Amino acid sequence: MIAAILIILSITALIGLILGYASIKLKTDGDPIIDRIDKILPQTQCGQCGYPGCKPYATAIANGEADINQCPPGGDDGVHKLADLLGVEYKPLNAEHGETKPKSIAIIDESTCIGCTLCIQACPVDAIIGAAKQMHTIVEKECTGCELCLPPCPVDCIDMVEIPETTDNWKWKYPIHSIKQQN
Amino acid sequence: MELTDKIFKFFGGIKPNGHKAISTINPIKRLPIPKKLIIPVRQHVGKVPNIKVSVGDKVLKGQILAEPIANISAATHSSSSGTVVAIESNKIPHPSGLPDICIAIETDGKDEWIKRNRIDPSNLSSEALYEKMKSSGIVGLGGATFPTHIKLNSNKIKTLIVNAAECEPYITCDDMAMQEKTKEFIEGIQITMDILKIPHAIIGIEDNKPKAIEKLKTVLNKSKNISIKVVPTVYPSGDEKRLIYLMLGLKISKEKRPVDFGIQVFNVATLISIGRFFYHSEPVISRIVTVTGALKRPNNYEALIGTPIQELIKDAGGKSDQEIIMGGPMMGFKLPHTDVSVTKAMNCLLAITDEMKSKDTFEMPCIRCTKCVEVCPAQLQPQELYWHAKSKQFEKLTEDYKLFDCIECGCCSYVCPSNIPLVQYYRYAKSEIRDQLKSSEVADIARERNEFRLYRLEREKKERAERNAQRRAQTSDSDKKKLIEEKKAAIAEAMKRIEEKEK
Ligand code: SF4
Ligand code: SF4
Ligand code: SF4
Numbered sequence: 001m002i003a004a005i006l007i008i009l010s011i012t013a014l015i016g017l018i019l020g021y022a023s024i025k026l027k028t029d030g031d032p033i034i035d036r037i038d039k040i041l042p043q044t045q046c047g048q049c050g051y052p053g054c055k056p057y058a059t060a061i062a063n064g065e066a067d068i069n070q071c072p073p074g075g076d077d078g079v080h081k082l083a084d085l086l087g088v089e090y091k092p093l094n095a096e097h098g099e100t101k102p103k104s105i106a107i108i109d110e111s112t113c114i115g116c117t118l119c120i121q122a123c124p125v126d127a128i129i130g131a132a133k134q135m136h137t138i139v140e141k142e143c144t145g146c147e148l149c150l151p152p153c154p155v156d157c158i159d160m161v162e163i164p165e166t167t168d169n170w171k172w173k174y175p176i177h178s179i180k181q182q183n
Numbered sequence: 184m185e186l187t188d189k190i191f192k193f194f195g196g197i198k199p200n201g202h203k204a205i206s207t208i209n210p211i212k213r214l215p216i217p218k219k220l221i222i223p224v225r226q227h228v229g230k231v232p233n234i235k236v237s238v239g240d241k242v243l244k245g246q247i248l249a250e251p252i253a254n255i256s257a258a259t260h261s262s263s264s265g266t267v268v269a270i271e272s273n274k275i276p277h278p279s280g281l282p283d284i285c286i287a288i289e290t291d292g293k294d295e296w297i298k299r300n301r302i303d304p305s306n307l308s309s310e311a312l313y314e315k316m317k318s319s320g321i322v323g324l325g326g327a328t329f330p331t332h333i334k335l336n337s338n339k340i341k342t343l344i345v346n347a348a349e350c351e352p353y354i355t356c357d358d359m360a361m362q363e364k365t366k367e368f369i370e371g372i373q374i375t376m377d378i379l380k381i382p383h384a385i386i387g388i389e390d391n392k393p394k395a396i397e398k399l400k401t402v403l404n405k406s407k408n409i410s411i412k413v414v415p416t417v418y419p420s421g422d423e424k425r426l427i428y429l430m431l432g433l434k435i436s437k438e439k440r441p442v443d444f445g446i447q448v449f450n451v452a453t454l455i456s457i458g459r460f461f462y463h464s465e466p467v468i469s470r471i472v473t474v475t476g477a478l479k480r481p482n483n484y485e486a487l488i489g490t491p492i493q494e495l496i497k498d499a500g501g502k503s504d505q506e507i508i509m510g511g512p513m514m515g516f517k518l519p520h521t522d523v524s525v526t527k528a529m530n531c532l533l534a535i536t537d538e539m540k541s542k543d544t545f546e547m548p549c550i551r552c553t554k555c556v557e558v559c560p561a562q563l564q565p566q567e568l569y570w571h572a573k574s575k576q577f578e579k580l581t582e583d584y585k586l587f588d589c590i591e592c593g594c595c596s597y598v599c600p601s602n603i604p605l606v607q608y609y610r611y612a613k614s615e616i617r618d619q620l621k622s623s624e625v626a627d628i629a630r631e632r633n634e635f636r637l638y639r640l641e642r643e644k645k646e647r648a649e650r651n652a653q654r655r656a657q658t659s660d661s662d663k664k665k666l667i668e669e670k671k672a673a674i675a676e677a678m679k680r681i682e683e684k685e686k
Contacts, residue, residue, distance in 0.1 A: 043629035045633050053633060054630070055630075124636060165281060170279040172614045173611060
């Protein structure tokens, strides 16, 4: 009887040890968690989360320094995904960090631009091209819509323009029938 | 490819009431040239072509209005002669209801053609032929609107399959075209075989079109290289892969395309267009549209591209406020606006019947009866697809339930006793997943560019520091002494001044 209990106890202890070791081992082995968080973040690089970019925010989340609801461009969907990944409770976006806006890109009014290069220095993804004293343009495809180029512009010639819905980017909507039924 | 007389039954499918007789009573009708044509610049899958005309220009019938700018793109032509009166955003027949750029032409009633010559494909190099085809405006007229020149630009094809199944209920445009334009149809097949340099073509046609079958059989009587295979009427036999299986017993998996097996499939209307293009130098300026459903006089119309659909509906005895489906009842979509015009994709205008409406209004919970599983020709689990699409569990949908194998045939919705609009859920989920994929691609680029920028800033900082250090290092040798001397001299001078003051 006692022998049986002892055996069972030792087996449990052994399994516990293995599991404990495995969890530590797996965690330290090429810690991918920052990258996995970063993969969920939208890469707008806007800094609204309070960190100088998505990767630093991802690092802060991984280190338990930041909450998962600080990224407005990622929206509610993003928070859900982070919650799923980290196995924590979902919480709504923290309004202090701003609200989710429709996807936009920056457009420079080229006739007003004085070519001061301040916006170029602000752009986190090098999406603005132009040399000193020449007007600048934004490479639409690369603009993340972070708005970081707006404040430095001394002549206020940059506008954020919402990306219009076209037949190319249009999406089928969630079937309305179920809504009808709910009513 | 081994040819047999055998028919290979595919899994699933349904046998809905065809409702085809109502639109085949009278011959194909042509209406007078509309006063105004509204021609969407892009009517195909692929890049928007480049507009070649301006407002005020006089244009002739068959003249190019917009030229393809890339390989996957197609030309758009003027369907009659007249004047370009506007180039602007306009309503188009699209499920989104969103507008797109259209060219409006006020017709002059003369219907005057541009100069035309017969094109002999055997005199053309394959490059020249490709370019010619690119300017023809021919796209898959079954509704898919994929540019045809790409499908013809292959030397790996051994079998041409003519998709004459026309399996969707209500639609009869191919049936009528085969009856009335038999010669042009055969010419189109022949020339397509010449272009693809293949000796044989098989027409796959459902047995619910006895008149067309008989006509084709008489015309093809002696032909050894074009054969007919009559297949049973089971929806969706007109789906490319289903048809290939029916006719050849060849199963093509999701990852593969018919071309990988040396097979190319063309629809009836597309082949007629190919024939007309080479024999009469006629680009796609018209198409046959079945106008049917809850109308007094359902009929097929040969309509100029750009014809306001209201003219067709009115002629068929419909009212201007009727709800219209573009395409068939299974795979079509309800037009958000009915003041749009005929496009290359428009094979059918179906005025919604009361019976359809009643099915459209309520959705009940899934009772897990698995009726949908029994009919799904793609052998999927429609009820699981539905469940996961409804609860937005997209990852599971693609990985475990193979959502993207779904051909959106609508068999599952058709049999569902709970009236669940299953396909609408699948379309929703598919477009969400596609959008997420695209966003993550865009995010990857942004991440890379941001990382590069950080690296660049770091490098520039380092370089600046190095330059400064270098400058400092350089000054040390010859200039340092000089500097010290200069400083010494300055100090000496100052001392001198002070001394002088003190005196
Ligand atoms: S708030 Fe901006 S910088 Fe922060 S994670 Fe979101 S997108 Fe990236
Ligand atoms: S047919 Fe409809 S009710 Fe039956 S299992 Fe499929 S989705 Fe559910
Ligand atoms: S619509 Fe998709 S899931 Fe439904 S029966 Fe057709 S292939 Fe299967």
